[in-house]
Amino acid sequence: MSFVIRFATIEDTEFIRAIYNNAIKTSxxxxxxxxxxxxxxxxxxxxHSGDPYPCFVAEDRDGIIAGWAALSPYNAKPGYRGAAENSVYVDTRAQGKGIGEALLQALLDDAPQRHIRTIVALISTDNLASISLHEKLGFRLVGTLERVGEKFGRDVDVSIFQRHLG
Ligand SMILES: CC(C)(COP(=O)(O)OP(=O)(O)OC[C@H]1O[C@@H](n2cnc3c(N)ncnc32)[C@H](O)[C@@H]1OP(=O)(O)O)[C@@H](O)C(=O)NCCC(=O)NCCS
Structure with missing residues (x-):
């Protein structure tokens, strides 16, 4: 599948929203x-316009946004300003084609110039695709918060993955 990775613009709002809302509803x-x-x-x-937290999108050759990835503050306290939390979401119809990896790599390449030194990923332990993606790009398991979340009437364990930069 042919796609380009670029910074998101306000025109991408509805694509990003649709991809994220599907994940909210189903996973x-x-x-x-x-x-x-x-x-x-x-x-x-x-x-998330890049000052300092960016959002990237993957745009296919028809102008459709197939996925997005962003950095957000890890913690609002000033001493955590060198840490960011990442998100990466790919349209279910476009998964398994290298888009998630390209988006996450774009975040990793871009982050040092924003003075971000370390990236944290909070991943539900049942999300094997996301765990595999993050491990492939150098994130390491730091620990697991047991039954810290709840969704669809069941408890959710969340693993903390981290990747240091530079
Ligand atoms: C997780 C997600 C972002 C991966 O994006 P993707 O475009 O489908 O993944 P890619 O095709 O770029 O694959 C890159 C790597 O991710 C891992 N991966 C992707 N899909 C996988 C699957 N179904 N099972 C296991 N590993 C998988 C593999 O390590 C893969 O590398 P490989 O091709 O060398 O095996 C995507 O599945 C997604 O959007 N899932 C729903 C939202 C989500 O879970 N976001 C993360 C929240 S923490």
């Missing part, structure tokens, strides 16, 4: 339970 990839509306998604994008 424990995110422990959000309420779908995002357009206003919330637009506001989120303005906070």
């Amino acid at each position: 424990t990839a995110t422990l959000e339970t309420e779908e995002r509306d357009s206003t919330t998604q637009r506001h989120w994008l303005t906070q």
Whole structure:
């Protein structure tokens, strides 16, 4: 599949929202339970315009956004400013074609110039695809928070993965 990785723009709002809302509805990839509306998604994008937290998208040759990845603050306290948490979501129809890996690699390549020194990924322990992707790109398991989450009426364990940069 042919696609380009580029920074997200406000025009990408609805694509990003659709991909994320599908994950909210169908999976424990995110422990959000309420779908995002357009206003919330637009506001989120303005906070991920690259100063310092970026959002990348993968655009196919028809102009369709097949996936996105972003960095967000790991913790709002100033002493954590060198740490960021990552997100990566690929449209279910486009998974398994290298897009998630390309998006996550773009985040890793871009982060040092934003003075981000370490990236944290919080991954539900049943999300084997995401664990495998993160391990492939050098993230290491730090620990697992047991039954820290709940979704679809069951407990969710969340593993903390981390990748140091530079
Ligand atoms: C996890 C996700 C981002 C991977 O993106 P993708 O485009 O499907 O993955 P890629 O094709 O780039 O694959 C890259 C690597 O990821 C891993 N991977 C991807 N799909 C996998 C699967 N179904 N099972 C196991 N490992 C998988 C493999 O290590 C793969 O490397 P390989 O091809 O050399 O085996 C994607 O499946 C997704 O969006 N899932 C739902 C949302 C989600 O879980 N986001 C992460 C929240 S923490």
